Amino acid sequence: MASKVINQTISSKAISKFSAFINFSPKSSKPPYLFAISPYELYQYVQHCIKIKDFELLKKTLENKQNIVSSYMKTAIKTINKYINYVENTLKYDYNNGILEGIHNKIKVMKRISFGYRSFYHFRNRIFITQNLAKIKTA
Known part of the structure; x- marks a missing residue:
């Protein structure tokens, strides 16, 4: 599966899934995941990125989001960033042990x-x- 481009037009199914997408305009310069979001919405975005196996979107979602989340989520984000290469392999390949x-x-x-x-x-x-x-x- 080819990696999706971040600035690519987002499908209407993905737009309806998240509340932050409601006022999103494709002509906007910023993708919707860069708007101010709550920690719960960030968690939902991360889950969605993993579900659709989009590594680039996951990386963009986790960038500079540590100031809006709890200490537990900060630890989780730090861990994901520490093992980012392994996360990429997990999303890229369907093999596991x-x-x-x-x-x-x-x-x-x-x-x-x-x-x-x-x-x-x-x-x-x-x-x-x-x-x-x-x-x-x-x-």
């Missing part, structure tokens, strides 16, 4: 409730069986 972490968690739980296997061979086979990577041989 959630499935792998789920499998790893299953193995750890199995290890904890089994009180140890006598041989690694049996433990490995149990993992394969639970992950449907091996079938139980029947007589």
